[in-house]
Amino acid sequence: MHQPAGHPHPPRPVYLARRPLLGVGLLVLLVVLGTAAARLTGMGAPVLPAGAPLAARSLVFLDLADGGVLVRDADSQAEVTRLEPGSNNFIRGTLRALARERRQHEIGPGAAVRLAAWPDGQLTLSDPLTGRMLGLDAFGSTNRESFARLLMLREGAR
Structure with missing residues (x-):
């Protein structure tokens, strides 16, 4: 049978399969619950090293x-080194x-950061003005060593 012009066919209802929808819903629920559990328990949060650092430098x-x-060096104001243009990309990043x-905390540039080596082997870089602490060990040994070198350099070394 033909319908007169101007009367299109009624739209077909869309049927969605229940099992895939339930699977996606369950996956979303597990992600939300896992994230909430991690936040509430502190899992994955940086852990402050115990004790005093073996070596530290601002x-x-x-x-x-x-x-x-x-x-x-923030304490003596002496030059430790110069990082040449195009070098030390991990430090720059x-x-x-x-x-x-x-900038987000409206703090200007030029304030000191603290580099520290800990008894458990960790190397950290912390910003006392924002409270941010980075565990440098997580970025691989080559990147870690670029900062470790700054900890050990004497003033005026190149």
């Missing part, structure tokens, strides 16, 4: 006009992340 990182970075967080 450093100031200053951008130079040529694209390099001047690293100074880490500093950008800390600078972004400082």
Whole structure:
């Protein structure tokens, strides 16, 4: 049978299979419950190392006009080293992340960050102004060593 012009066929109802929908719903529920449990128990949160650090140093990182970075000891104001333009990308990326967080807290650049080696082997970089602490061991041994070198360099070393 033909319907007169202007009267389209009624839309077909859409039927969805129940099992896939239940599976997706269950998956979403498990993700929400897992996230809530992790937040409530503190699972995955950074753990402050116990005791006093074996070595620690407060450093100031200053951008130079040529694209390099001047690293100074915050206590003595002596130059520790200069990071040449285009080098030390992990250090630069880490500093950008800390600078972004400082901007969010409306804190200007040039304040010291604290680099510390702990008895359990951890190496951390912390920003006392924002309370942010980064465990540098999570980024691999090569990246960790780029910061460990700054901890051990004497002033004026290159």
